[in-house]
Amino acid sequence: MLKENTLPVQVDAFRFAENTARLEGALFIKDMQRLAPSLYTSDGETQVQMEFGVDKQGIHFLRGQFSACVTLQCQRCLESLSFEVAGNFLSGIVRTEEEADQLPKGYDPLIAKEGMLTLQDIFEDELIVSLPIVPMHSMEDCKVTLPLKIETDEKVEASKENPFKVIEFLKVRS
Numbered sequence: 001m002l003k004e005n006t007l008p009v010q011v012d013a014f015r016f017a018e019n020t021a022r023l024e025g026a027l028f029i030k031d032m033q034r035l036a037p038s039l040y041t042s043d044g045e046t047q048v049q050m051e052f053g054v055d056k057q058g059i060h061f062l063r064g065q066f067s068a069c070v071t072l073q074c075q076r077c078l079e080s081l082s083f084e085v086a087g088n089f090l091s092g093i094v095r096t097e098e099e100a101d102q103l104p105k106g107y108d109p110l111i112a113k114e115g116m117l118t119l120q121d122i123f124e125d126e127l128i129v130s131l132p133i134v135p136m137h138s139m140e141d142c143k144v145t146l147p148l149k150i151e152t153d154e155k156v157e158a159s160k161e162n163p164f165k166v167i168e169f170l171k172v173r174s
């Protein structure tokens with residue numbers, strides 16, 4: 001068993017699986033260019049853990065876990081929003097699309113071109129799909145509050161209106 005604390009950029013996926021390698025470490029959010037458009041600031045890092053192996057059916061797999069705190073933009077008040085994101089996945093390591101189609105249920109395909117996997121790409125993809133589509137603060141924390149008072153005032157105004165106006169309006173329409 002192989003255990004390393006400094007993450008390599010790429011790994012020889014099939015060799016790592018046969019050696020039941022375990023890896024853990026951190027990846028910088030600022031290095032993830034595809035994730036960047038979804039973020040407000042790119043500080044922080046994501047903690048990752050990986051367990052490679054071969055199952056009884058001979059499937060080479062990668063079991064991964066990650067957690068990070070990223071800074072998103074609240075779509076209601078447009079200010080920054082800290083978001084805790086975490087997840088785990090189980091991927092079957094394959095060389096081609098055809099092999100990917102043959103993977104048993106429960107495995108997401110991970111295509112290792114020439115047998116190699118780029119660790120940052122794997123976790124960047126996982127982070128991208130784990131973020132909310134429309135990030136927003138909870139109501140208590142958001143700078144924008146619902147205009148409840150104004151709604152009440154409008155109702156009062158409406159009841160004060162001249163009832164003849166309503167009749168005129170109906171006449172015009174009919």
Ligand SMILES: [Zn+2]
Nearest residue numbers: 074077137142
């Ligand atoms: Zn907000």
